[in-house]
Amino acid sequence: MAKLLVILFNILGRLLQVYGINKYNDYTLIQITPYDNKQLKTLMTLTDSDDVDIMKHSHGLNDTTDVLVSPKDRSKVENFAKLRGMGVRCVNHYGRYFDKEVALIRQHDKYQSLQYNSYQDISNHLKSLAKENRRYVQLQNLGRSYEGRVVTLIKISANRRARNPIIFIDAGAHAREWAAPAFAMYIIDQLVMAAKKPTYETEWLLGLDWYILPVVNPDGYEYSRSDPDNRMWRKSRSKTWREECLGADINRNYDFMWGYRGASFDPCNFQTYVGEKAFSERETRLVRKVMNSNSKRIKLYISIHSYGDYFLYPWGFTSSYFPDEWEKFHRLAQLYSMAAVKAGGRPFRVMSAGQLYPAAGGSDDYAFAVEKIPYAYTLEITNGYQFNFPEGLLHTVLPQYYEGLKVMAEEIKREFPNSG
Secondary structure (H helix, E strand, C coil): CHHHHHHHHHHHHHHHHHHCCCHHHHCEEEEEECCCHHHHHHHCCCCCCCCEEEEECCCCCCCCEEEEECHHHHHHHHHHHHCCCCEEEEECCHHHHCCHHHHHCCCCCCCCCCCCCCHHHHHHHHHHHHHHCCCCEEEEEEEECCCCCEEEEEEEECCHHHCCCEEEEEECCCCCCCHHHHHHHHHHHHHHHHHHCCCHHHHHHCCCEEEEECCCCHHHHHHHHHCHHHCCCCCCCCECCCCCCECCCHHHCCCCCCCCCCCECCCCCCCCECCCCCCCCHHHHHHHHHHHHCCCCEEEEEEEEECCCEEEECCCCCCCCCCCCHHHHHHHHHHHHHHHHHCCCCCCEEEEHHHHCCCCCCHHHHHHHCCCCCEEEEEEECCCCCCCCCHHHHHHHHHHHHHHHHHHHHHHHHHCCCCC
16 A cells, blocks of 8 residues: 555656646746847846846847746846837746656657657667667767766768768757757768768768767756756756856856856856866866867867857857958858758858857857867757747758758868868
8 A cells, every 4th residue: 555655646746747837837938129239238238147047148139138037037127128118028937838748758768850859868879870880880988977977979971981071060068958959869860871871962971970969968958857947957967166056057168268258157157157167067078078089180060059040150259359260150151051941941140159149168169269170160940939949840940950061061071072
């Protein structure tokens, strides 16, 4: 009888987690629209706190800044915008839009393409791909995350001995951005199929090696899946000097202009804490390991994030000036956007990361400035659903994004013909 009661209470707890109330049900998404440059500048004074989450900054006039607020801060943020003549749109009970079933139930299902998979299922799928396609696929155990999860890099090549130029892609640096690992895994699956069955349509794959790290921050990713209360978690899960506050922002932790601007030195800032020092996080050191050991061959680096349909290039730490090579960056990203549009997708806004909002210590700035990788980008995918892009729409947008990647690959091959 006692065992039966334990089982029943466990089931009840699970159901309450999945279908019950979570703290974000009472939160409000406030989308603030600036109509002039003064309003746009004023919006930049909004900062993250324990109860105010700046989910997206305006990139210009008539583009929203999205703010997630607790009930006690709603009127304060609404009044801040309305008193200054800005547009205000509210989405009440924001937590109701969280896909609880995906997060909480599908923990140990078999891997499914075009879905949000658990980290364990992603890892198992990578092992299966390597076992079944040894001629084209190789796995590298980079090390372990803070909580001990194995972080795996997959290498895909039609001819590994050729030492071709490398395209290095990572995703999942920010835990709540589930669409990013889903796209990385879609890329992996498509590349493996192309390598196995080469046709005239997959010739762009030849002459390149693809290194893909689908989940940079597995601890944070799994934490964001563990409970609706944790869905908006962004950082790593490492301990900090403030015992009650965990994690650092993976994409503020790289050693180029670290902490210069757009970040916090407070561990309890739940979004943009830079870490105790540059590369304090195991996860950023693992990405550095890939770049550093292959820097002469990596010609294109893309870090996939969500959301917003932006294609961003250095510099991220400033909006005051661009790299000398900015026109080349801009042109290549525009080719990606045009290919995605041709495939039925939305156009991407191409700009320097600092034009979106200045933030130092990012992986793209580090890749370009320190590791001397010729092309380094942050790709922000999906729009219209914040961090909760519906799983059922992945089958539409991911193939569109993939078409853009194929065009970029052709350009990299043309500019760097077997330059390893």
